[in-house]
Amino acid sequence: MNKHSQQSYIPALKYHALTGLYDAVVQLTTREVMFKTNLVELVAPQAGEHVLDVGCGTGTLTYLLAEREPTLRIMGLDADPIQLKVATKKVAAISKQISFQQGYAQQLPDKTQTFDVVVSSLFFHHLTSHQKREALAEILRVLKPGGRFHIADWGKPSSVIQRLMFFIVQLLDGFETTRDSVEGNLPNLMREAGFGDVENSSFIPTFLGTVRLFQAKKPLIQNNELK
Numbered sequence: 277m278n279k280h281s282q283q284s285y286i287p288a289l290k291y292h293a294l295t296g297l298y299d300a301v302v303q304l305t306t307r308e309v310m311f312k313t314n315l316v317e318l319v320a321p322q323a324g325e326h327v328l329d330v331g332c333g334t335g336t337l338t339y340l341l342a343e344r345e346p347t348l349r350i351m352g353l354d355a356d357p358i359q360l361k362v363a364t365k366k367v368a369a370i371s372k373q374i375s376f377q378q379g380y381a382q383q384l385p386d387k388t389q390t391f392d393v394v395v396s397s398l399f400f401h402h403l404t405s406h407q408k409r410e411a412l413a414e415i416l417r418v419l420k421p422g423g424r425f426h427i428a429d430w431g432k433p434s435s436v437i438q439r440l441m442f443f444i445v446q447l448l449d450g451f452e453t454t455r456d457s458v459e460g461n462l463p464n465l466m467r468e469a470g471f472g473d474v475e476n477s478s479f480i481p482t483f484l485g486t487v488r489l490f491q492a493k494k495p496l497i498q499n500n501e502l503k
Contacts, residue, residue, distance in 0.1 A: 302336075302398070305483045312337050312397060315428045315489055318477055321345040325392040328353065330381050330415065331399025335363025335374075341395070342371040352376045353384070381411035386418045394419055397428040398487075401449060401457045405465070408456065412469035419494040425471060431488030432460030434479055442485030457485075466492050 302308045315337065321327065324347050329338045332352030342348055350373065354360055360376045367374045379385050381399070394415050400408055415425060433439035439458070446454045456462055466474045471492035479488045 306398070306487060307480055307482045308336065311428050311480045311482075311487045311489065312340055314478060314480070315395065315397060315426060316340050316344050318489060318491055319393060319395060319424065319426050321348055321393065323347045325349070326390065327351070327393045327395065328384075328386070328391045328415075328418065330384075330394060330396040330411070331402070332363060332376065333359050333398070335359075335366045335376070337395060337397045338363060338374060339367050339370060342367060342374055346371055346373075348373060350374045351386075353379050353381070355380055382407055382414060383410075384414045384418050388417050389420045390418045391423060392420055393424045393426070395426045399429065400427060400462060401430045401445070401454050404453055405456055405461075408462070408465050409469065412465060412471070416470050416494055421494055421496045423494045425466075425492045425494070427462070427490040428487055429462065429490075430454065430457040430485050431462065431476070431479060431490075432458065432486065434481055434486045438481055438486045441483060445484050462488075463490060466490065470495070 319341065321341055321344055323345060327341060327348050327350045329341070329350060329352040332338050332354045335352055338350055338352045342350055352360070352363055352374065354376070355378065357378055360378060363376055377385060381403070400411070403411060419425065430442065430445060433442055442458065456465065463474045463476060472495045474492040475490065477489045477491050479486050
């Protein structure tokens with residue numbers, strides 16, 4: 277990974293001083309319980325699966341997955357050590373099979389074909405298009421053949437009002453990183469990376485824009501294996 281991709285990350289609410297408010301803000305503005313519950317239902321985790329939560333933040337999705345299936349082995353990865361401390365405390369009482377690691381999605385620390393499932397929520401809109409491509413390539417690498425990939429993130433606005441509301445997110449997180457969200461480009465980037473069966477499963481209007489749930493699979497045989 278080049279130095280440009282690994283440069284300082286953007287905190288979840290842009291400023292480190294606001295990190296402590298993250299959970300409350302997300303709950304109030306994004307219908308978090310609804311979209312993350314829906315995401316867990318789509319993931320449909322199976323006993324003993326190995327799951328990676330990319331950009332896990334404070335670990336809410338990690339918690340919900342472990343609550344749904346206690347036998348999962350889950351690793352949460354995030355660049356923000358402050359959020360990881362919150363996540364560690366949040367899941368401490370629910371499962372000993374959850375671990376957290378500081379790192380970047382563009383350079384995952386795991387071996388190839390390690391995970392059955394990779395999930396991510398409200399993370400990809402923090403990345404530029406180039407960084408998204410790098411992260412997607414890494415996720416494809418660490419997934420087992422046939423492995424499942426699920427994303428919940430800001431997507432193409434479902435109405436004019438939703439588009440206007442999303443300007444708030446863009447002002448906070450930046451117009452360059454959120455452009456793919458507005459244009460609905462994430463599924464295309466997933467296909468370009470080599471994922472198959474890419475679908476926009478559903479969408480949820482919120483106070484700040486439209487959260488869309490995407491799913492895909494790593495092909496059992498990749499194109500480069502056919503050559």
